[in-house]
Amino acid sequence: MPFPGGLWWLLCCRQGFTLLRRDYGEAEREADGEAEEEASFELRAQGDRASLEVSLSQPTRTSSGSERSLLVSEEMRSLIVEKGPGPVEEDPDALVKGWLQREVRGGVKTPWLRPRKYWFVLTPDSLDYYSSNERGAKRLGSLVLTSLCSVLWPDKQTYKETGFWSMTVFGRKHCYRLYTEHLHEAVRWVCAVQKVIDSKAPVQTPTQLLMRDVEEHCGSPEVLEQIYRCNPILRYTSSPLYAPLLPFPYGSLDQSAPGLHSYTTLRDEAVKLFNSLQQLESQQDPVPLIQGILQTCLDLPPLVDEIYCQLVKQTTEPPAPGGPGDLHYWQLLTCMSCTFLPSPPILRFLHFHLDRTESRFPASEMAKYARFIQEALGKTRGRECVPSLEEILVLMRRQEMVCTVHCPGVAACSVTISSHTTAEEVAQELVSRLGLSQSPNLFALYEQSRLREQPVGSSTLLADVLTRFENLAGEEREQDVPCRLCFKHYGFLDTDNVPRDSLEFALLFEQAHEMVLRGYVPTSEETLQTLAALRLQSLNSDFSTHAPFPRLEELFPPRVLRARLPPLRPDPPPKCRGARLRAGLLAGGLWRHSLAKRRAEQDLRLRGRLREEGASTMAAIVEKWKLLQGMGRPEAMAAYVALVREWPGFGSTLFDVDLRVSPVGAGPQRLWLGIGAKAVSLYKPGEPEPLDSFCYSRISSFGASDSSTFRLSVEDQDLLFETSQVDEIAQLLNTYLASMGARQPPQPQELPTSPIGPDATVRPQGLCPAAGSWQHLLPAGSFSS
Secondary structure, eight states, rough: OOOOOHHHHHHHHHHHHHHHIIIIIIIIIIISSSSSOOOTOOOTTTTEEEOOOOOOOOEEEOOHHHHHHHHHHHHHHHHHOOOSSSSSGOOOTTTTEEEEEEEBBBBBBBSSSOEEEEEEEEOOOOOESSSSSSSSOEEEEEEEEEEEEEOOOOOOOHHHHSSSSEEEEEEESEEEEEEEEEEHHHHHHHHHHHHHHHHSSOOOOOOOOOOHHHHHHTTOHHHHHHHHHGGGGGOSSSSSSOOOOSSSSSSOOTTTSTTTTOOHHHHHHHHHHHHHHHHHHTOSSSSHHHHHHHHHHHHHHHHHHHHHHHHHHSSSOOTTTTSSSHHHHHHHHHHHTTTTOOOOOHHHHHHHHHHHHHHTTTHHHHHHHHHHHHHHHHHHHOOOSOOOOHHHHHHTTTTOOOEEEEETTSSOOOEEEEETTTTTHHHHHHHHHOOOOTTTEEEEEEEEEOOOEEETTTTTTHHHHHHHHHHHTTOOSSSSOOOEEEEEEOSSSSSSSSTTTTTHHHHHHHHHHHHHTOOOOOOOOOHHHHHHHHHHHHOOSSSSSTTTTGGGGGOHHHHHHHHHHHOOOOOOOOOHHHHHHHHHHHTHHHHHHHHHHHHHHHHHHHHHHHHHHHHHHHHHHHHHTTTTOOOOHHHHHHHHHHHHHHHTTTEEEEEEEEOOSSSSTTTOEEEEEEEEESEEEOOOTTTOOSSSEEEGEEEEEEEETTEEEEEEEEEEEEEEEOOOOHHHHHHHHHHHHHHHHHTSSOOOOOSSSBBBBBOOOOOOOOOOOOOOSSSGGSSSBBOOO
16 A cells, blocks of 8 residues: 655655764764763873883774773773763853854864854863753763863954854864854853863873883882883884874864974874884885984974884884894984984983993994984984985994085085084184184185075084085075085185285185175276286186186176176057057967067077177286286285275175165165174175275164064164075174174174174274265165164
8 A cells, every 4th residue: 555645755754864863963972972082091190100010011902892991981980070960050060151053073064054052061171062051951972171182262264264263172082163153252261171271180101101110210120120021012012003102282283384284183193103113124225214204303393202212112122133123223213313302201211221222232233323322312402404315324324424615716625524513613623624723814614506605603513504405406496506515704804914825815815706706896897807817817827728718707797797788678568549459459469479589589689799798808808818927826816816905895795785764665775785894884886985884883783673674773873774694694793793802703603582782792992984975875864763
């Protein structure tokens, strides 16, 4: 007998509601109806101490259901106070309560279903939510609050997209994403939840408790052996790790932070790193994997202690001590010790492990690695980069690296460095090796490329510089990467009394030639051609048709040749409106091709003119070179330096800056900022005389206003310079002030975190240069204060 239509409709609706309840109601009850499950090996209050007889085995997922439920029930009874079916309004433990909306499914917000509204109650132990606030309402879920929980504050972006202020509370397995229409209510809930989290005792894992037991009984070998025998969590394991050895806060990382978009939570990353460690055992070439693990630790500093604990665990009683897999662990531990320094508790446990290994295997490779690591930990400090591939290979062999430093005018020097060698140490070694100890001038290392150079900070680790070279060399988009280290003058305190036959004079000559090529010696073209001829005489001696000719850009400043050429004239705009309309309509067709062809022809003509100008300039240089017949190399170098020294700014370091002016509509003035031993000068590019000079007694303070603005306070005025070399300017000023105050040349110093005030500045002695007349370039009152 067929069913009536109404009965069919009722059966279909009932079946549909059943499916909906199975997909959303039951799934939600399974996810949140039960209290937060916390594994017993992770949740240990600070006051709970495990006795030595307790066996803490490696946490696995193979336990039976009855054992797991027993652990969870016992743990939950100790964390949550059972609530009866009484009225929700009469709960005496409630700290905050109210209506909030919650996403239905673990953060996936479906567009056709709004978040559900529940009655939330915050207690000193958990965050509970109920179906309503009436008497006898059923508790639908509970999130246990421990010291590892975290809460995210509401953000304006979510409010703009949804119209609700959102807040997220993270637990071990679940998170509550809650919404409210009022900001003050969201802030009230977030502050209350955070206060409960802060009031909880720090959670300690069994690994931490056992490390404390090991430290307390380090003088009793029998007790130590019992601890290691009864607790497999301290020993090597071939099984995977399902939870980190140290406590980490719940919740995701800030994905907006640079370099963290590819990471998940700290707990998940710790487990992934242990899987990478186990893969390290069977790797034929472990270097890339070691560098990847080190990079993860650099991106996520909280994981440093975790990796140290995992490495100590895997190198304790391995199945094959000293085997290839075991040595890979020790090699990674060596690289870690030269890159990161663990926290004091982990460091003490690591030292104990190294001493124990060295005493148990005194003549093995493991003992040699242990001694190397002990020495490295005493020197290691923060690194900016992970070790390069070359450094990792050297550390795996417990050796030192060889660094090549180029010196202008002399052969390159090879210096042996370690992972802890600073630029100051290498500069001091080169000063001693090259016989420059008696020089009053300052020297430093530079990162140098074809078009730019910058000094290396005195406390910078050279291993980080070499890693940066390696990283930039692998980027094809980078066209001008720092390619080598160079040893040069850093500051000139006395250029008049440098002996002509000394190595320092050769360095001075090469540095003067670099200033000429960069266009930082404003003089006539006739003088520049003479300087180029003197350069050829110093390189090749007398003129000969068989002598090697350097390229013109190695003798003569290229910007002077380019300045001779007329600039490209832009295409004139159409005069009438109809012509402009036709030009706009045909811009994507034939006219675009015609314009591109015309510009290509102009570029070709300009390159031809540049070759013609270069040929004529080279001919003039060769004629002047012929006139230097019989002049020796020392005389040519001395004549070159004498010509450059005629410029008043010789000995100063020049920086391209834009002087910021305050009147509206007035653009910045492009200037040269010259930092010298006695004064700071301002030059108009290309002009030999300074616009103004300030002795250090007129400078009250200086420092960085922001990353691209340098502030120089001269008496009652503040000069603001826009430049990309803020750090270099301040560092050089600090060096000159320190050297003049100490009456001896120290090495370059790092940029301070705050500007130097008038009381903290050491004033050099000397007369103050007379003020120039450069203020007429700017309107009255144009200084920014």
